Amino acid sequence: MKRLNFNIHAKIITGYLTILICLVLALLIVIDRMNDLQKEVDFVSQHDVEVHDLANQIQKNVLDMETGVRGYVITGDKEYLEPYNQATRSWLDNYNKLHSLLKESGNQQSALEDMKPLIINWITTFGEVVIQEKKAGNTAALEKHFKHYNGKKVTDQLRTQFASFLANERKMTNQRIDMLRQNNNNLKITLYAIILLVTAITVATAFFLSHSIVNTIRQVVQTIKNITDSKVDLTTRIEVKAKDETRELAEAMNNLLENLDKQSWVQKSVTEISLIYQGITDVNELSRVFLTKLAPMLEAVYGVVYLRKDQSGGEVFYVKSAGYALADDDRLPQSFRQGEGVIGQAAVDQRIFLIDHLPEEHFKVATGLGTSSPKSLIVAPILFDDRVEAVVEFAALEPFQSKHLTLLDQLQEKFGSAISSVRGRMEVERLLGESQILTEELQAQSEELQAQSEELQMQQDQLQTTNEFLAEQKQYAEQRALELKKAKDELEDYSRKLQQSSQYKSDFLANMSHELRTPLNSILILSQMLMETDGDMDIEEVRESAQVVHTAGGDLLRLIDDILDLSKIEAGKIEILTDEVNVTELPQVLKNMFNPVAAKKNLTFKVITAAGVPDVIETDGQRLQQILKNLLSNAFKFTEKGSVTVNIALAKPEQHMVETDETLLAISVRDTGIGIPHDKQQIIFDAFQQVDGTTNRQYGGTGLGLSICREFTHLLGGALTVESEPGEGSTFTLYIPSKREITEQPELLAIEEAAVSVSEPAEIEEEPVFIEEESSDEQIFKGKKVLLTEDDGRNVFALLSALEKKGIIVEVAENGKEAIDKLQAGGKYDLVFMDIMMPVMGGYEAMKVIREEMGMHQLPIIALTAKAMKGERDKCMEAGASDYIMKPLDINQLFSLMRVWLTEQVAAQ
Template sequence: MRFTIRSKLLISFLSVAFFVTAVNITAYIYNDKLNRSFDELIDRRVAVLSKATEIQYLSVQQTNSLRGYLLTQDSDFLTELRSSNTQMTALVDEVDNLIIKPDVRESFRELANMDEAFIKSSDQLLLNLEKDQDQEAALAYFKTTVLPIGEQLGPLSMAFVDHQQQLLDEERADNASMVDFVNTMTAVLTVITFLLTLLIGILLSHRITSNLFKITSVIKGFTHDSNTASKLPHIDVRSQDEIGDIARSFNEMALTLNKYSILEEDQRWLETNVAEMATKFQGVNHLEALAQLFITRITPLVEASYGVFYLKEGAGRRQQLNKLASYAYQQSSVGVESFKTGEGLVGQAALESRTILLNNLPDNYIQITSGLGKAAPASLLIMPIQFEGQVVAVIELASFSPFTPIQQTLVQQASAHLGSVLSSISGRMQVEQLLAESQVLTEELQTQSEELRGINEKLEEQYKNSEQKTRELEKTQTQLEEKARQLSQSSQYKSEFLANMSHELRTPLNSLLILSNILATNAEGNLNEHQVKYANTIHHSGNDLLQLINDILDLAKVEAGKMDLVHGKVCLHEISGFAEQQFTPVARQKGLKFTTILDPDLPEAIFTDEQRLLQIIKNLLSNAFKFTERGEVKLHIHRAAPPQAGIAFSITDTGIGIPKEKQELIFQAFQQADGTTNRRYGGTGLGLSISINMAHLLNGEIIVSSTVGKGSVFSLVVPNEEEAESGAMVHQESAAAAAEPEPEIVVEARGFEDELDDAVWVGKKILIVDDDMRNIYATTIALESKQVNVLFAENGLSCLKVLKDNPDVDLILMDIMLPEMDGYETMRTLRQMPGFVSLPIIALTAKAMKDDKDKCIEAGASDYMSKPVKLEQLFARIHSWLSR
């Protein structure tokens, strides 16, 4: 913070003024407060004294008035008595409120109690007199009871008056003493203020004059001392005022002038050494000799104690920096002989073409050794050597002290000249090498030309034979092309057949699954426990049949080579989480232990098709749980053991095991190790066949190791491929795509329905377009449970007619394969009709061809679902569209 002389003087004067004003104000306030307090106290004492005098008078008057009334029976005395009593009581209360000191209040309470006793006794006397009319008895009671009390009132009141007068005199004396004390303190504070003002002035003047003396003494000493004329001295003044400004300006001027003289000396040293090193490079014709000469010369010049010269060799991805020469280098576990570009600090300096300077190196980084001992350097300098913008070498220097800027400049300028020399010598050596190689090649070509003459004679004979074979090959090729055409047509027929079979099987399954789900839910509560169990059994059996259809279609696609693979990054922790989420409930149900293990040396993710990888792992885990009745199942993700390479997903179980002679058989379709297992454990034998084919598509394999009665280990090994530049690799399938169901959306049925707003459904009108009455019936029952009005049509033409009669339809469930007018044509027609452009249409199809979803959206569908649909998914989709 800047504190100028003007500020110092101003603050000093203001401080003095402040102290003087504070003393005067304090004295005035204290005197005023004392006077007002004394005036209030005197007024209170005077008031108490005045009322105490009245009490003294009234105490005597009370006794005289009562005595006069008893002797004369004159009512004026009685009136006077009662008036005295009233005044006396009022005065006692007033005085009691005015008294502050506790000891005074205690003495006054004795007088007040005595007055109260007098009034009570006089009232009793008058009451007896009025009752008995006995004057003698009343006079006797007055003398014995009332008069003694009255006679005490006078002395008590007189004593209280005297005490109050004494207190008043004492307080007047105290006030006079306090006034004297205040006057004395005012005089003392005035003296202190004067002394403080004097001290501030002395300190301020000393501070200013001492700094001025420092400046003048330094300047005088510099002008009179001839020995210091070459270097300006430094003035040590740190005050933040004008004197400090003068000192700092002088110091900056001295620093600039001193630096200028040092820079000239450094520049001469720099130019001399750069020229000397350039001269030494002349006449060197070998790279290793040049590198050794450079590192041997440059290391001591910059006061370094260690140096290494790395030369860039190779081409493309094989480029690396190899150690070519060194200074004080000692082979140990610390040093490295070569680096790839971007590897370590040396490789990073080459990659970025920039110098790296590190200070405060750790003790174990490198040791510089001599005959007497060894120690760690303090600073490390890594500098690339360039020629025409390309890095050709890197030098590394270590020193016990930090590299100065002039030393870094020397290394940089010497390295700049060295780059062109390295390029020249390297080119000369390559020319010499090429000349030697060309001589060897010339000799080899002469030998080979002689051999070619003999070969040509043989080729002429073989050419004649090849013409005959060519004609035979052309005939064979024509036959193969015909076979390929027939095979392609057969594959097309097979795909169409599978698609049609998908439609024929899924259509009845759709109604079966919907109705069985409705019965199993038992929303109306009219089914008993066994009937609900039967419905659940039907529903689960339908799902098993649906899974069998999907497995057969997957197997057909794999065998036809038409499965679509989409590669991307797959996180290994997510694979482990998927397995735990899917199979922990299964393990808990079967009483098995289930664990997942990820080795610590694994990469975070691999590059493969996530959907197919999860399908294989799910199939292998399902088999492990199926054939394991006790013990445990374990998923271990680790690096594959040699000779395999990549990431392995090993599923280990303690199940029934597989005989060695049957371990190849289990990967064939519809096959299991024992023909009886499918009756005991269930299943079709398709899972492993699909898995092995998918593993081959992922460029992987499945390895089996099993012992009968002890368990099995199925290991899926996939390569850890690097991600392609595009971010994904897609294997396109042929145009005739096999039937493929839409991926399921996993939803907890009861939990999800609870989140839906039932008010959205009430009163909505939904049109079902389907040619299968079983589907219409099942879907209608499901929707009517939501209080929805359901309409239906069996084909496209009927749909248009129903919409014409009911233009207030809120949503359409549109089947695709319809007679007369299919779903595609119906939706295109609807979108051309006024009022139905934005009507929500959910397309439903059991054929489920690969491109059906895109075709439905292009035809005008708002959404798409494949049959058989799950009620919770269907409700969720409908709810979503009705809520918009």
């Protein structure tokens, strides 16, 4: 199978991963050495001090027991027994703690064990006996006991042993401190060597990646510049030879230009055909002119028009009125009833019939050299006020294109209106002719009318009736004339809008070129500096330059992703996934995203949740966050001072902008920025339109953020409104139902609706997040065995470094066949990573073999793919994947998935 392209994103990620891995390895080495030193320091500062403290505490316990017994014997006061009782309770705990601390020092532990019998012996044979005899008042026994048992000798021996014990501990502490000094010197030498090595690797990586990225991007920039300079020729197409994201950018732009060209052709054709109707007063002539003009546009070699004719009995016929390039006209059917043949059925169903692959014997088109058989046939009804006025039929030697069908669809109503208007004028002329004949007859019969008064009265009544009818017909004719004038005015207005739309599209392409050049300029300059440096840049300068290159590359990648989304929206491939969204978490999510922006611009940022707001709603959480992110990005972009506030509340009854029975949530984003003029507050939601759309405008961006907000809001079943005053700020309010009904996504038929799906990313500087490795990770990952199936050596190297750092044992297979061989050979793995696009055997086929033929249904398999297409996840899951992650890989997300599946596997066992 085709190998994965080494795209810009992969190049940048690879470069940074290389540098990051070198830094991480260096840091790990240094940290490991520092940890060792810290452990030794901790051991000296904690272990030795604690040993001394516990030894002294045991000595104090023995002294408290001795003084307590003597004080009680001398005074008989039981308060003197309190130190004795406390010491007898605590000395053994202290002894056990000290004994456990000395487990690595056998001599000291043995010395401590020698003291334990002495303490126990003193307590049992002296302390307890003396206390009991004192309590009994047996003075003679006490004197005898003191005379024959020398408890002081035992305590003196204990003091001597404790002194020797502590002296040994101090000696061992001094030895450890000397070792710490030596290890500290070794750490300094290691650190200097690592700094030199990482610097060399960083410079080499920057040189290689900048050279590989710049050559490809220059071609795309020059192509876009040529399009801009030529004032957007819609027939122009971008050609690139690169195999990274620039090819996808070029293909997406070509698709956009192609659709714009199609829409322009359709509207131009509609305008041309609409102009031919003027001045025609005969419906047959109108049919002939219509066919003569439309057939070449449709690339048709045959055409015919059947006009509606109502019979006196109420039966409807469609009679042939005009033809185009007809041969053997007498053999063609002259009329059809409703429902008779495809012509009659099209009139009944009021829909277009498209028939491809016609049989050769269907009919022939004659030329001077012979005859040919059309391959494609289209039959379309012509409607006016839900009434089929005519049916047209066209045939072509090649299949009809989508633009032909679009043109014919838009002409149905207009041609029907023209037929009705011409018929109305013909009827008026007929009635006027009849009226003229009646007038002449009345003049000839004027003398008879004088003699025949009754007959005259009757004829006058008839004439009055006729005049009233003529007046009605005249009024109808005047109304039709007004309608024709209105239609002409609409065409002229549409032509003006078409020109304006073309200008907006030109501005959009110019802005897009500007937005591409801006990050590319940073990448080109800084990568050139890194490439040409001769070692005079220190590590901090290299890191800052790399950070700027990374940020610019990220901006370029987001812009490319936005343009690619145009094709998804146009094709109706945006998928809405309804799930439960926790509204209580929304304020913190927004604060995490935009607090850094607010702090950077010195703005006040607040998120306020009103009482009564439901904790959970059912909608697409990702699209909801994207709408709010776009609104907040605009708010911060156009606000230089003051505040940005988000209010989450229930919509009031008078605010219900959406017809729904569900609770309506109102989320408003208010800023104190520059505001929006009243005449611009609606066009900012349209495609290719901005308040200031020029390339030298104060605020950047492609101007599509609010358009995508509007489209996503419609898909979620909500509404979006704006209130603003110039100089005082703006308030955008999102109304969204608490429960979205799942409906079929409507197709977006026009490019203006398609383009608005692109969202402008907020200019947020993401702070790096360092996650401390937890002890639970070590329990989950350490010692686990993973099979990595990947044919790209760069990805293998990156994943090996990350996984082995966690203590994971990794085996590598270069394709699906090799992975299956390892499993069949009896290899036991806790988890499998499966790339999708590989030679010999791809990931889909390999997963099906593992699941279906080998029967390994419990083995976790995580699919790795760079194909960011709709349905890719479902395709991976159907092939047998347990889970799915898209390249470029987020290492934290990868470890999160591994925790889930490794934990489930342990639970299952």
